[in-house]
Amino acid sequence: VPTSRSYRDACGIARALDVVGERWALLVVRELLFGPQRFSVLRKELAGASSNLLTDRLRELEANGVLVRRRAGGVWRYELTEWGRELEPILLALGGWGLRVPLPAGPALTASSVLIFLRGVARPGPDVTYRMELDGRVWTVRTGGDEVSVEPGAPAGPDVSVRTDPVTLNDLLAGAVALDDALSDGRVAVTGRVPAFRRLLRTALRP
Amino acid sequence: VPTSRSYRDACGIARALDVVGERWALLVVRELLFGPQRFSVLRKELAGASSNLLTDRLRELEANGVLVRRRAGGVWRYELTEWGRELEPILLALGGWGLRVPLPAGPALTASSVLIFLRGVARPGPDVTYRMELDGRVWTVRTGGDEVSVEPGAPAGPDVSVRTDPVTLNDLLAGAVALDDALSDGRVAVTGRVPAFRRLLRTALRP
DNA sequence: CGGTATCCTTTGCGATACTG
DNA sequence: CAGTATCGCAAAGGATACCG
Numbered sequence: 358v359p360t361s362r363s364y365r366d367a368c369g370i371a372r373a374l375d376v377v378g379e380r381w382a383l384l385v386v387r388e389l390l391f392g393p394q395r396f397s398v399l400r401k402e403l404a405g406a407s408s409n410l411l412t413d414r415l416r417e418l419e420a421n422g423v424l425v426r427r428r429a430g431g432v433w434r435y436e437l438t439e440w441g442r443e444l445e446p447i448l449l450a451l452g453g454w455g456l457r458v459p460l461p462a463g464p465a466l467t468a469s470s471v472l473i474f475l476r477g478v479a480r481p482g483p484d485v486t487y488r489m490e491l492d493g494r495v496w497t498v499r500t501g502g503d504e505v506s507v508e509p510g511a512p513a514g515p516d517v518s519v520r521t522d523p524v525t526l527n528d529l530l531a532g533a534v535a536l537d538d539a540l541s542d543g544r545v546a547v548t549g550r551v552p553a554f555r556r557l558l559r560t561a562l563r564p
Numbered sequence: 565v566p567t568s569r570s571y572r573d574a575c576g577i578a579r580a581l582d583v584v585g586e587r588w589a590l591l592v593v594r595e596l597l598f599g600p601q602r603f604s605v606l607r608k609e610l611a612g613a614s615s616n617l618l619t620d621r622l623r624e625l626e627a628n629g630v631l632v633r634r635r636a637g638g639v640w641r642y643e644l645t646e647w648g649r650e651l652e653p654i655l656l657a658l659g660g661w662g663l664r665v666p667l668p669a670g671p672a673l674t675a676s677s678v679l680i681f682l683r684g685v686a687r688p689g690p691d692v693t694y695r696m697e698l699d700g701r702v703w704t705v706r707t708g709g710d711e712v713s714v715e716p717g718a719p720a721g722p723d724v725s726v727r728t729d730p731v732t733l734n735d736l737l738a739g740a741v742a743l744d745d746a747l748s749d750g751r752v753a754v755t756g757r758v759p760a761f762r763r764l765l766r767t768a769l770r771p
Numbered sequence: 772c773g774g775t776a777t778c779c780t781t782t783g784c785g786a787t788a789c790t791g
Numbered sequence: 792c793a794g795t796a797t798c799g800c801a802a803a804g805g806a807t808a809c810c811g
Contacts (some may be wrong), residue, residue: 373662408568455580470575
């Protein structure tokens with residue numbers, strides 16, 4: 358039984374919250390910011406949410422036009438509608454605002470959450486393309502211009518390849534672990550233009 | 565017993581939602597966007613929330629540094645911190661996004677919700693200052709430049725004075741009621757530069 | 772893989788009453 | 792006015808099992 362309570366308030370903010378204000382809803386949207394995703398991947402990324410709950414949220418968001426369930430290549434994927442994608446700048450701004458909230462104890466970090474973190478916290482610099490492998494899944498991170506972009510999938514000709522896990526990457530971004538330490542004990546493996554990666558991490562360390 | 569559950573996710577979005585993601589939390593922030601408010605006013609504006617719930621939310625938001633409870637002039641007021649005020653652009657963007665959500669049935673409109681609606685939906689035009697009286701409370705609305713601003717309190721030298729109620733103003737903004745009809749049956753009273761007010765309403769009617 | 776179905780616990784939340 | 796206290800319930804949501 359999907360949730361369907363309303364604030365019964367004509368204000369746009371209240372109406373928006375009627376649609377994406379339920380628990381987990383905006384995190385589902387966050388997961389889909391990188392592109393269409395399968396149910397099983399969403400489950401893995403949103404580890405705290407039960408399958409039942411995830412189904413409810415997906416149904417509600419679909420019923421409200423935030424996402425669509427589409428079959429392509431034999432598998433079902435959930436994909437943001439154009440309207441749903443318009444939440445992206447809002448979510449990124451909210452993510453920036455939330456950086457000031459103390460880190461939760463024992464964070465259960467997932468790949469996409471730390472990559473959104475990366476996108477929010479890192480500053481763009483020279484044009485560099487990264488192949489970022491986290492827990493076996495591969496992403497493309499690009500710096501350059503005035504943005505840091507993150508997409509799922511491998512880049513064509515990466516300048517740097519990084520293989521690590523979400524917790525280590527988060528520690529590196531937060532400055533809790535030094536890159537050299539993580540390199541020497543094998544938690545992270547970097548090939549290619551290592552200094553570029555080092556610079557990327559440094560930009561995340563602003564106060 | 566205030567809520568203190570966490571997504572346990574280091575992502576800034578999740579951390580932000582740990583703080584302002586509970587039900588009613590962002591609407592409390594919305595109420596405070598116009599300035600410090602008293603408990604009783606918040607209760608009136610957020611009619612759907614019980615006193616108990618409102619207390620919980622205020623305590624949580626205070627504990628998390630979004631607002632402060634301050635005694636001034638003999639009365640307690642809740643006031644956004646600087647960090648809390650940084651939610652303003654995010655909330656306004658969310659409100660714009662939410663305009664595409666169908667209006668809830670039988671909306672229980674409050675003064676501030678319709679004024680936020682007004683601010684989000686109206687387009688700035690020539691410099692005009694309005695004295696807006698809704699249910700006995702007075703606000704200042706200004707157009708000009710590239711923004712529509714709304715503040716509590718009466719303006720010094722208003723160009724237009726409007727007296728009505730939130731539901732009628734909302735109907736006028738939504739185009740559900742024509743200004744002339746509302747004027748003739750007394751639901752709204754306008755003195756001063758009536759055409760300016762008519763134009764303001766028209767700008768809200770974009771598709 | 773992509774969900775449903777069922778059960779059960781928790782708790783958010785509403786209603787009401789009460790207090791300094 | 793500005794909340795606190797108590798009660799009680801519907802409902803959200805976690806756990807587990809199951810199914811096409």
